Amino acid sequence: MAAVAEVEVVVAHHERATLRVGDVFLKVDAHQARTDVEVEAMAMAPIPTPEVLWRKPPVLALGALPGTALGRLGEPSTASSAAWVAAGAAARMLHDAPLPPWPGRSLDELTSELDGECAWLVRNGVLPSDVITRNRRVAEAALRPWTPVFTHGDLQLSHVFVDGDEITGVIDWSEAAKGDAMYDLATLTLGHAEHLGDVVAGYGTDVDLDVIRGWWSLRSLLGVRWLAEHGFDPTAPGCEVDVLRSLARR
Template sequence: MDSIEVIVAHAERATLRVGDIFVKIDADAARSEREARAMASAPLPTPPIRWHQPPVLAIEKVRGTALGVLGEPSTASRAAWTATGASIRRMHDAPLPPWPGVSVADVSAELARECAWLRGNAVLPAEVIDRNQAIAEMALRPWKPAFIHGDLQITHVFVDGDEVTGVIDWSEAAPGDPMFDLAILTLGHEERLDDLLAGYGEDGVDRSVIRGWWSFRSLTAARWLIEHGFDPDAAGCEFDVLRARMLD
């Protein structure tokens, strides 16, 4: 080990790499505790925990490479996406975590709040916001809770060939809408949804709801990304997802 690498750092969390160990520091000690518990109970590969002293969690490196990155085509095979879908189905069929998740009222209020901010700051044309808010509202219906990852970004799933070797970043795991996980994983990679569902199965899947969560995520993440130095307007990222809905 020659140095410490800062993977990500902002007001809520920081992740450092020290050799093959990743040290995560969470401003919310309870969230750190939930993350460790979720990793221990999830029925799919997770990084081995080296040690845990809330709010700090040290985990080992996961074998393989990320399924892809937002803004670039995924080079992972169809079989890797299908295997990922099967892994996610096992998680969604598992017993629920014992802590509460968000409610429909919570996400509805978040959507209204973030759309108002986008309009008030002229971040996007009003017609793009209006169109996507209407689409996002299709996801705001009662759901049967499942064990969800809650932040299943494409960079959080690692594969080696066609095998899923690990899923990282479990801080948002909770009971929730399984369609949300499927949507976050395929955000900006809509062409891979069929590959994912080949492993997950079509039972209980509502593609209109997945589409709604694509719009919801892109609308509600924008302010946080901007305020933390990320660019939702980069090619293939959140704002492109929103603009694509204008062509549907």
């Protein structure tokens, strides 16, 4: 009998699940609009993405990318400085591409969502109120008008794959939209501020570090409740709660 590849559960919660079977990833998403965005965004992106093998809603089958993830939040990255520079260059290439036809979140929507999450965090005693208040002030730097670009929308370092010093591809495009370039750069370097200089060098243009820090605070404030409710631990060392505590001390 031929060997059968094991089924690995990559991620699973009540909104979506991703399974790996050999070199095939099966993404199951109850919201087909997200999969529509993912497929169209990958077709438009000027940087390497996974191959779409087939699609039969609610399942999308993607080919595995070569290489390994740039790193993971809460863990030291073993990738080279040159790989981080290459990640910055890939982000710039994406941001210089033609805009996708669908919108992203508006400034008013983000501000309203942020205020709601800060109130929830205070009400539930998740963090000391002074840490939340300080981060809400830091986040204000990100809440300004921006020129929209083609953003990945969830450019976590675990979504960027490298082989040596080269980018082999970027995964998980369901949040792609028109958005702020600095949000992608902040997401990429969240919890890994030591590599921000490399990313900026690869990006190749002026970056407002206060805006980057603002997005670090904003993304973390928005993420704590969602992560906890979906089976993740934002209090793990080096993750969102640690990011918020660190930014509050600045």
